[in-house]
Amino acid sequence: MDVIASDSSSFDGLASMLEGYDCPAILVSVDYRILAINQHYRDEFGDVPLQQSKRCFEVSHGYSVPCDEAGEDCPLSATLQSGRKERVLHIHQTPRGKEHVDVEMLPIHDSQGQLLFFVELLRSVSVASVQDSSKKLVGSSKSFNRMLEKITRVSHSDASVLLLGESGSGKELVAHAVHQGGHRASNSMVTLECAGLTDSLFESELFGHVKGSFTGAHSNRVGLVELANGGTLFLDEIGDVPLSMQVKLLRLIETGAFRPVGSSTVKHTNFRLICATHKNLAQMVKAGEFRQDLYYRINVYPIHVPSLRERQDDLVLLTNTLLKRISQRKEYHLTDSAMQVLKQHDFPGNIRELSNILNRAILLTDTNLIERSTIQECLEIDRELDPLIDTSSAFQPLSITDAGEGREWLDLKTAEKRYLSELMAFHHDDKEQVAKVAGISLRSLYRKLE
Incomplete structure (x- = not known):
């Protein structure tokens, strides 16, 4: 495919055309330079100093190289290869912080089929967040x-x-x-x-x-x-x-x-x-x-829907988000060593299991700082409740000797009853919330409470 530089007449017409889109739009040259932006872009992402010939990956991501060279999919590169429009989901820098943005790249050709520009359409994805969020x-x-x-x-x-x-x-x-x-x-x-x-x-x-x-x-x-x-x-x-x-x-x-x-x-x-x-x-x-x-x-x-094992890079973000969702009245944090224990855990129960562990940790800690030993104790509860579930992690299960001679080993029914009783007290008898935290249906919760 032949690629040529832009000419002024084509540029002026396309720059004006951007205002016709109902979403943020930018005009990009074949060498990644931002040539024009529309008002929707200014309103959502801020102004771009066009006289500085900023490149799209510098403005949107803070990269010094194109997206595909930084380990991400690049819609411009994909469009160059396919010759048609391409669509990619990216995480962009915005005035509000990092956000998910759906990017659509449209190639603009002249009458001879030569590539002149790209029109990049950006639509924010409101149903997800890169930061702590209570509802997304x-x-x-x-x-x-x-x-x-x-x-x-x-x-x-x-x-x-x-x-x-x-x-x-x-x-x-x-x-x-x-x-x-x-x-x-x-x-x-x-x-x-x-x-x-x-x-x-x-x-x-x-x-x-x-x-x-x-x-x-x-x-x-x-x-x-x-x-x-x-x-x-x-x-x-x-x-x-x-x-x-x-x-x-x-x-x-x-x-x-x-x-x-x-x-x-x-x-x-x-x-x-x-x-x-x-x-x-x-x-x-x-x-x-x-x-x-x-x-x-x-x-x-x-x-x-990926398992938590497939989303290890999201573990810190998910942990912080769940802690805020679980306790809106008091802010909790994990120590670095406690987070390392979580990172070495397999999470067969996925995000629901992570939520259960953090609920237990809040019940067991006396401060707003959750220590490594607390997380280890929370994981040990899983082993006591159901030894058939593989909840392997970096540390070995506590033996009776490790725990001290006075350790009381509960039978399964008593341990479950105590766990549910503590959850009910913590959530002020809100059965729907307790069932959600425990990972069981509301019907099952009523049956167990009886």
Whole structure:
């Protein structure tokens, strides 16, 4: 491909054209120089001294070399290679600090096909943060950014999304991010936890029921699919949907039609479907445990939600964020040695396990500084509660000799009861919060408390 320098007539016209975009836009030369910016860019990212011929990677990232030479994807380089527009998710320097930005690079050619300029469109990603955030996804690792790029691509459509990832990796937060990034964000996102539901309970929860349709149906109940009308329906652990119910779910997805249990009236609903599972649905299809037609209906746009092991670069950020979410009244910090213990842990329970550990640490510490020994004690609790779970880390488990001759070893039931009692006291009997911290359903919590 031939690449030539810009000429003044083309430059003037394109510089004016930038104001026609409804997002921040810059005009870039083939050698990375920023030639013009629009008002949206000034409002969101600040002014750029054009007379200094600043290069895009200097302004957006503070790099001294192009992005691809600094270990990141470069949309300009990708466009040069492909000859067409390219799209990349980057972390940019902004007046508010580092932020995720969706970058689209458009090549501008002359009538002979020679490359003149690039128009770079920048759209901030509001559903995620590179810094501590109480309500957003947080992360900056490569695996996190790959996931976030897929979220930004699919959010504005109505395509069905299938979230694939280990338990505790944050699939529900990702589902909320997909919902919030789309045009249905002003309407509700309704969640159904499919694990542990019988056929009748699943049908009643999903479609609702009329009074007298079965024993205990003392009044009419609106189903979740009706509540999700205009918004998003999130089916968590879709792999646990009873096989006999999958055909009814398939019909709902394909037609939007359903009947409440015990009713002859057909109703209609319109929702965006997001499903999540930690299971291998393809293998379940081969084994006859999951319908193939349903699998292809929900697997329109799969997104891999990385495990915490794949996001080691995000561990410090996630830890600081979770500490702020857990305790809004008092600020806690980990010592460097305590953080080293966490970095050497495998986290089979992923972010949910990290949250549990930090909750315990806050209960066990007497100051706002969480020491290495406290984190070690928190990890030791996991070994006592469930020795079948591999929670290996850099330090060896405490033996009875290590702990002292007076160490009291609790049976599993007593240890669990004490743990839940402490959580209930800490969260002022807020059962929904306790269930979330403990990593169990609200139904399971009630059962254990009884």
